[in-house]
Amino acid sequence: MSVASRDPGPGRRAPGGWRAGPGPTGPTADNRSATIYVALLVLGTAALLQGTIIARIHLLGVVPNLMLVIVVAWSLLHGVTAGLVWAFAGGLALDLISGMPMGTSSLALMTACLVAGIGTNKVFSTNLLFPILVVSLATALNGWLVLLVMQLRGIPVDWIASTVHIIGPELLLNVCLMAVAYPILLRYSRGTLRQSSMAHW
Secondary structure, three states, X not given: OOOHHHOOOOOOEOHHHOEOOOOOOOHHHXXXXXXXXXXXHHHHHHHHXXXXXXXXXXXXXXXXXXXXXXXXXXXXXXXXXXXXXXXXHHHHHHHHHHOOOOOHHHHXXXXXXXXXXXXXXXXXXXXXXXXXXXXXXXXXXXXXHHHXXXXXXXXXXXXXXXXXXXXXHHHHHHHHHHHHHHHHHHHHHHHHHHHHHHHOO
């Protein structure tokens, strides 16, 4: 009997653990498409909020960085590669809204994303304290990188004062945002993973 004649048919298990099921257009592809749409919606909303409403909210004299928090959280949950895509797209959106030189926010967010990569696929990534620690490091690195870009453009920068009066308070605000955003994204990620696993059975 040939190998082709032993095809168990859709939904049945074949010898050796293989299973004949839906192809690329099946539920798994639908889940991926849904994830892309959700990503575009979240990034667009975050960029719009960051450049409009949040930009008008000054707590402790600074503005929280919602996009940074979301990028770091997504990197912890889905890996550095996915986080870099979010960072690049989200950074461009921020630059378009804020009027900063194109690529400035993307570079800063992508660098912060690499910091978040130290917790990817680690058991600590499910503990809220770990994302808070990572976003603290990412906030500081993001702020210093923005200051460096400003200095390279010939803008005078007071590194100590900026760190104490801008980066420090922003770090506190980002930690508070992470405490809210991370559980939401974690719940969404687990729900997507659960649906994907059920689609394979």
